[in-house]
Amino acid sequence: MAWLNGFTRSVHNYLSSPPTHRKDPTMSDQEPKEPSSPEEIEAALTGGVPMGRWKEGLLFEGIAPTPGLLSAANWFPKTEQLGPDEMRIIFMGTSPSIRPGQMNTSVFVQLGNGDNFIFDIGEGAIANYVAGGFALNELDKVFITHLHVDHFGSLPYLYMFGGWSGRWHKPLRVFGPSGRTAEYGTEAMIDGMKKMLGWHMDAFSVFPVGQGHDIEVNEFDFRDDGGLIYEEDGVRVIHWQRSHAKDGASAYRLDWNGLSVVWTGDGRPNRRDIEFAEGVDVYITETQAELMSISSGVAGVPPFLGRYTVDTHHTPGYAAGYMANQIQPRLFMVTHMDFDPYLNEETTVEIRHHWKGPFHFGAPDGIVVNVTKDDIWVRQGILPDYPNSRSPQFDFDSGQLVVPHPPTTRAEIQDQGIRDSEIPPSEYYPEGYHPELLEEWPVEGDLVVPIEVAPELTEGMGENWRHRKAYERHIAELGADSKAED
Numbered sequence: 495m496a497w498l499n500g501f502t503r504s505v506h507n508y509l510s511s512p513p514t515h516r517k518d519p520t521m522s523d524q525e526p527k528e529p530s531s532p533e534e535i536e537a538a539l540t541g542g543v544p545m546g547r548w549k550e551g552l553l554f555e556g557i558a559p560t561p562g563l564l565s566a567a568n569w570f571p572k573t574e575q576l577g578p579d580e581m582r583i584i585f586m587g588t589s590p591s592i593r594p595g596q597m598n599t600s601v602f603v604q605l606g607n608g609d610n611f612i613f614d615i616g617e618g619a620i621a622n623y624v625a626g627g628f629a630l631n632e633l634d635k636v637f638i639t640h641l642h643v644d645h646f647g648s649l650p651y652l653y654m655f656g657g658w659s660g661r662w663h664k665p666l667r668v669f670g671p672s673g674r675t676a677e678y679g680t681e682a683m684i685d686g687m688k689k690m691l692g693w694h695m696d697a698f699s700v701f702p703v704g705q706g707h708d709i710e711v712n713e714f715d716f717r718d719d720g721g722l723i724y725e726e727d728g729v730r731v732i733h734w735q736r737s738h739a740k741d742g743a744s745a746y747r748l749d750w751n752g753l754s755v756v757w758t759g760d761g762r763p764n765r766r767d768i769e770f771a772e773g774v775d776v777y778i779t780e781t782q783a784e785l786m787s788i789s790s791g792v793a794g795v796p797p798f799l800g801r802y803t804v805d806t807h808h809t810p811g812y813a814a815g816y817m818a819n820q821i822q823p824r825l826f827m828v829t830h831m832d833f834d835p836y837l838n839e840e841t842t843v844e845i846r847h848h849w850k851g852p853f854h855f856g857a858p859d860g861i862v863v864n865v866t867k868d869d870i871w872v873r874q875g876i877l878p879d880y881p882n883s884r885s886p887q888f889d890f891d892s893g894q895l896v897v898p899h900p901p902t903t904r905a906e907i908q909d910q911g912i913r914d915s916e917i918p919p920s921e922y923y924p925e926g927y928h929p930e931l932l933e934e935w936p937v938e939g940d941l942v943v944p945i946e947v948a949p950e951l952t953e954g955m956g957e958n959w960r961h962r963k964a965y966e967r968h969i970a971e972l973g974a975d976s977k978a979e980d
């Protein structure tokens with residue numbers, strides 16, 4: 495009942511054990527007044543409040559705030575700990591057409607065991623991850639549904655700057671479909687991306703790199719419908735084909751701890767979706783409403799181009815509702831569409847034609863969904879425009895922080911002449927101000943810092959690590975409890 499607000503909670507407390515009247519020594523000298531009768535207090539404090547006596551509004555069973563939420567309306571980055579058996583889904587990008595209010599599509603899934611998974615990472619979405627309080631080096635698993643750039647445009651940035659800011663001890667893991675031929679598969683895209691980043695990668699090798707420039711590419715056969723492509727720590731991810739004009743487009747389903755989510759990626763409604771999404775908790779697909787003459791004008795494309803694009807590539811609102819009704823998820827969501835007042839009502843009505851169950855928009859950017867076995871709740875995440883980014887996150891299991899030695903030096907990749915022509919600092923720093931410049935990497939070999947030397951390192955940089963340890967203790971306690979019951 496943690497979601498009850500303070501008022502109803504105090505009513506509960508009062509009714510279950512009315513306080514005895516003792517004078518609190520910290521209170522003022524004012525004499526306490528004669529208390530109202532218990533009947534009057536009950537009448538006032540519970541009047542009009544459901545208290546489990548009736549159901550308010552049209553909310554569906556199981557659509558309620560999960561325990562541990564600090565606000566029923568908003569999620570504020572870095573303020574809430576996920577419950578050990580809870581899943582959180584954040585829409586980090588929600589539109590095929592990038593614009594300041596909506597980045598390209600990305601669906602972020604966090605699990606109570608401390609793990610996280612990125613499904614698609616469209617252009618601009620990475621800014622929302624930063625705003626959401628996630629360190630780039632903790633974002634190390636990306637599942638791409640298909641190789642339209644609105645689904646992977648942020649990957650080069652995550653790859654390079656995640657490596658720069660601390661992903662030194664593990665590769666970036668990318669999962670994605672094969673293509674009709676090898677040149678159209680995920681591996682070929684990654685090869686091309688590495689080529690594109692040649693200059694950048696070499697330039698960044700004056701910094702610690704370690705495994706920061708490694709990518710583990712997991713290209714799966716897109717035809718292997720239902721194929722299991724990830725199975726670690728109780729998390730399973732399967733994929734299946736979608737009809738999206740070109741071979742390769744895929745959908746994903748993640749299952750963990752009795753909770754599940756499907757992100758279909760782009761595509762026309764398809765029987766395979768019904769087969770593999772069966773029994774899912776949160777079913778997310780993409781949609782486009784029928785207002786083509788208006789919405790194409792808003793998007794700045796001729797109507798026939800909009801219509802042709804939808805009819806060959808996408809899921810109309812009516813079809814989205816139809817799919818949801820076939821699949822019967824605990825919560826149905828749509829994303830990958832313009833989120834505009836003129837459009838949302840239309841989309842809702844089209845979806846409601848077939849689907850009468852729980853429904854929310856997976857838009858605009860920052861929509862947050864908490865999922866437990868009992869409840870699902872959707873809120874607006876508050877993503878700041880100018881955030882304090884999170885420190886890189888490290889695993890302190892070894893009792894030390896290891897900063898790899900940079901693989902190269904400026905001297906190796908830059909002509910001496912251009913450095914010689916740098917303005918000497920004494921010319922621009924004011925007299926008497928002599929900062930100590932760090933022009934050469936200060937350490938021979940890897941820097942190794944035992945945590946007993948600088949325990950404060952595990953504060954900001956070990957938040958995830960400590961969360962994972964707490965989860966391991968939770969699991970161990972559950973094991974001990976079930977043994978005790980035997």
Ligand SMILES: [Zn+2]
Binds near residue numbers: 599644645760830
């Ligand atoms: Zn798309």
Ligand SMILES: [Zn+2]
Binds near residue numbers: 640642738760
């Ligand atoms: Zn697409």
